[in-house]
Amino acid sequence: MGLQRPALEAKISNLLSIPVVAGAAGALVVFALLPQIAELIREQLSANLSPTMAKLAATAIGVGAVVFLITQLPIFLIWWERKIAAHIQDRLGPMRVGWHGVLQSFADGMKLLFKEDIIADGADRFLFKLAPFLVVMGVFSAFAVLPWADGLVISDLNIGVLYVIAITSFGAIGILMAGWASNNKYALYGGMRSAAQMVSYEIPTAIIILSVVVQVGSLNLQDIIAAQQGGFGDFQNWFIFRAWGLNVIGFVSFFICGLAETNRNPFDIPEAESELVAGYHTEYSGMRFALFFLAEYGAMFFVAGVAVVLFLGGWSGPVFSGPLVFFLKILAIVFVQMWIRWTLPRLRVDQMMALCWKYLIPIAFVVLMGAAVLQVSGG
Amino acid sequence: MSTPRQYKDLEPDEAYAFKLEDLEEDEMILNMGPQHPSTHGVLRIELKTDGEIVKDAQPHIGYLHRNFEKHAENIDYQGIIPFTDRLDYVGSMGNSLSFAFAGEKLMGIEVNERVQSIRVLTAELQRIASHLLALGTYGLDIGAFTPFLHAFREREKVLDLFEWLCGARLLYNFNWIGGVSHDLPDQWTDRVKVFLDQFEPVIDELHNLLSYNKIFTKRTASIGIIPPELAIGYALTGPNLRGSGIKWDTRKEDPYCGYEKYAFDVPVGQGRFGPIGSCWDRYYVRVEEMRQSVRILRQAIEKLPPEGDVHETVPKRVKPKPGEVYARTEAPRGELGFYIVSDGGLIPMRVKARSPCFVAMSIFREIAKGEMIADMVAIIGSLDIVVGEIDR
Numbered sequence: 001m002g003l004q005r006p007a008l009e010a011k012i013s014n015l016l017s018i019p020v021v022a023g024a025a026g027a028l029v030v031f032a033l034l035p036q037i038a039e040l041i042r043e044q045l046s047a048n049l050s051p052t053m054a055k056l057a058a059t060a061i062g063v064g065a066v067v068f069l070i071t072q073l074p075i076f077l078i079w080w081e082r083k084i085a086a087h088i089q090d091r092l093g094p095m096r097v098g099w100h101g102v103l104q105s106f107a108d109g110m111k112l113l114f115k116e117d118i119i120a121d122g123a124d125r126f127l128f129k130l131a132p133f134l135v136v137m138g139v140f141s142a143f144a145v146l147p148w149a150d151g152l153v154i155s156d157l158n159i160g161v162l163y164v165i166a167i168t169s170f171g172a173i174g175i176l177m178a179g180w181a182s183n184n185k186y187a188l189y190g191g192m193r194s195a196a197q198m199v200s201y202e203i204p205t206a207i208i209i210l211s212v213v214v215q216v217g218s219l220n221l222q223d224i225i226a227a228q229q230g231g232f233g234d235f236q237n238w239f240i241f242r243a244w245g246l247n248v249i250g251f252v253s254f255f256i257c258g259l260a261e262t263n264r265n266p267f268d269i270p271e272a273e274s275e276l277v278a279g280y281h282t283e284y285s286g287m288r289f290a291l292f293f294l295a296e297y298g299a300m301f302f303v304a305g306v307a308v309v310l311f312l313g314g315w316s317g318p319v320f321s322g323p324l325v326f327f328l329k330i331l332a333i334v335f336v337q338m339w340i341r342w343t344l345p346r347l348r349v350d351q352m353m354a355l356c357w358k359y360l361i362p363i364a365f366v367v368l369m370g371a372a373v374l375q376v377s378g379g
Numbered sequence: 380m381s382t383p384r385q386y387k388d389l390e391p392d393e394a395y396a397f398k399l400e401d402l403e404e405d406e407m408i409l410n411m412g413p414q415h416p417s418t419h420g421v422l423r424i425e426l427k428t429d430g431e432i433v434k435d436a437q438p439h440i441g442y443l444h445r446n447f448e449k450h451a452e453n454i455d456y457q458g459i460i461p462f463t464d465r466l467d468y469v470g471s472m473g474n475s476l477s478f479a480f481a482g483e484k485l486m487g488i489e490v491n492e493r494v495q496s497i498r499v500l501t502a503e504l505q506r507i508a509s510h511l512l513a514l515g516t517y518g519l520d521i522g523a524f525t526p527f528l529h530a531f532r533e534r535e536k537v538l539d540l541f542e543w544l545c546g547a548r549l550l551y552n553f554n555w556i557g558g559v560s561h562d563l564p565d566q567w568t569d570r571v572k573v574f575l576d577q578f579e580p581v582i583d584e585l586h587n588l589l590s591y592n593k594i595f596t597k598r599t600a601s602i603g604i605i606p607p608e609l610a611i612g613y614a615l616t617g618p619n620l621r622g623s624g625i626k627w628d629t630r631k632e633d634p635y636c637g638y639e640k641y642a643f644d645v646p647v648g649q650g651r652f653g654p655i656g657s658c659w660d661r662y663y664v665r666v667e668e669m670r671q672s673v674r675i676l677r678q679a680i681e682k683l684p685p686e687g688d689v690h691e692t693v694p695k696r697v698k699p700k701p702g703e704v705y706a707r708t709e710a711p712r713g714e715l716g717f718y719i720v721s722d723g724g725l726i727p728m729r730v731k732a733r734s735p736c737f738v739a740m741s742i743f744r745e746i747a748k749g750e751m752i753a754d755m756v757a758i759i760g761s762l763d764i765v766v767g768e769i770d771r
Contacts, residue, residue, distance in 0.1 A: 275756050346522025350431070
């Protein structure tokens with residue numbers, strides 16, 4: 001019945017998946033112990049280096065760790081998404097490469113790495129090469145302000161929220177650039193749609209974020225989390241449970257905007273494969289294409305992270321606090337994003353715009369006004 | 380004799396219906412296909428776009444031309460049947476049935492009751508399989524990936540039944556002039572019953588998953604409107620015609636294979652979410668037709684005569700008298716007819732196929748104007764074209 005795998009091949013791929021699964025489990029342990037590890041490193045650094053150098057080295061280590069995380073995370077997220085999609089669609093998904101296909105993403109990454117790097121005839125070579133880096137840069141630098149635990153953040157900016165809003169728009173430039181430089185009409189359409197979409201959806205996103213800022217009185221992400229600590233079971237004070245349901249509306253709107261900003265279904269209009277072939281990355285292949293992919297999953301994770309920080313208490317979770325809780329909460333939101341992607345059809349471009357300008361922006365303003373009124377009247 | 384001009388020999392602007400110098404300032408020509416994910420084969424559509432708005436759309440056909448009608452003039456009658464399978468390659472049973480029916484009319488053969496029942500069984504199973512493919516890919520066109528795989532899961536079960544019946548999963552060569560190639564295997568009808576029992580709830584599942592989805596109805600219920608007069612004017616048939624609210628089904632109006640003995644309804648579009656004749660109406664008609672097919676199948680299993688030789692009336696040599704005949708059947712995509720002219724020889728003098736997809740494609744330009752690029756895909760999908768049948 002069917003194709004039988006050679007026994008040796010099966011054995012090898014199962015053996016190879018042991019380190020991967022062990023690595024994933026190890027990563028969870030590291031996440032749980034992250035504050036202690038960070039404290040240890042900080043002690044060691046301040047004992048051996050001057051204060052300036054120690055701060056510099058700590059930042060460098062933090063950046064390295066986050067970059068490592070974001071580059072490795074898509075490997076897991078892609079496998080996870082394929083598994084979720086498969087089970088929603090009544091099939092098994094990747095099963096061949098490794099135990100339950102855990103090595104599939106590695107195999108795909110390897111394939112992309114070895115593929116020919118094609119630059120289309122008549123493309124603007126410089127912009128074509130630059131575009132994927134801009135997209136990835138926008139996502140990577142956004143992670144700088146994401147707080148993993150109390151005092152565990154690469155850069156504790158006091159205008160962290162503004163930084164988040166500003167740096168996430170970077171991706172739109174890169175995507176527009178990719179669409180323009182490809183010398184392909186489908187890519188151009190994808191780029192234009194993406195630019196229009198991202199610019200529009202930034203407005204309700206920013207207003208919703210502002211409504212939280214009004215309730216906290218600070219632009220610092222750590223302050224926002226600190227304001228949500230305490231209460232019953234450590235989750236009573238989360239913003240989603242406060243302001244008499246106003247913030248629930250805010251959270252849902254923010255989640256929808258997040259889907260749109262990361263170009264996920266039902267807003268995957270810029271790369272609508274049934275209309276625009278592949279949208280802005282039609283002409284990209286190999287590693288450059290992989291960078292767009294990396295950026296998409298990184299952006300998904302980041303938007304979910306911001307949602308958790310603003311509404312779900314960040315790292316101060318129910319029962320216990322720390323980076324592990326933060327990570328798991330983000331994964332829960334990412335799961336909902338994937339679930340929606342594999343369930344809903346895609347909106348049309350004008351409907352997507354109508355949803356933003358006619359519904360989300362007024363709703364966002366109502367939430368902001370409500371939050372302000374509550375804040376003033378409540379003292 | 381000069382060699383015919385190849386496509387590659389055309390001047391660049393000869394390949395385009397719209398000329399660059401005719402364009403307005405903001406307009407652009409977008410070439411959709413022949414290699415495009417949603418043109419359901421190798422169909423090329425030339426779009427004159429102004430931003431996202433499509434000002435004009437011109438389909439170019441012929442990329443899948445396989446010379447069916449000329450082939451048919453050089454092969455004996457029974458030999459044409461495998462070629463008819465390849466016209467609408469996802470509804471093969473319906474094609475060969477139509478041709479066999481035409482051949483029998485020409486020869487004056489009356490097939491026995493069992494053959495008729497078997498033909499109804501296979502034709503309706505094929506309708507279910509074909510509509511499942513159409514609906515699944517339509518969901519895919521709109522951006523919903525999951526219904527596609529659910530539909531294909533069910534379609535596989537029908538193909539398994541066909542494989543058991545005649546050994547092939549796609550192109551069956553099952554309906555011969557004067558009979559069918561194989562009698563039903565033992566317990567085949569029981570398995571069909573099992574399939575029907577588990578398939579009927581799937582139709583409701585499809586409704587829940589896709590049909591009444593808010594995004595889906597918003598996307599499809601207000602575009603691609605074909606008013607009833609326009610549908611008749613363009614001679615649309617099948618679900619495309621019924622989507623415009625016209626109750627016309629060849630199985631009812633001009634019964635063949637004993638369809639007059641079966642009780643079934645003809646679902647028509649009602650314009651529930653928008654104007655009548657929209658893409659959603661055509662989609663909905665297909666879903667409801669599957670339900671009717673299930674009804675017909677149940678009756679056909681009940682009425683199946685237990686005895687009968689399926690090769691009883693198959694002629695040794697198909698050599699009709701001079702004359703001409705037109706026979707039509709309700710294929711999954713509409714009225715499929717074959718016009719055959721015989722000069723009394725072993726091979727036909729002329730065979731013309733009246734293909735429902737070709738007719739449906741001709742209306743595309745009319746209804747595509749003024750819609751958006753994303754709607755092009757939705758309209759093509761709702762017309763449910765198969766390029767193999769357009770180009771022939």
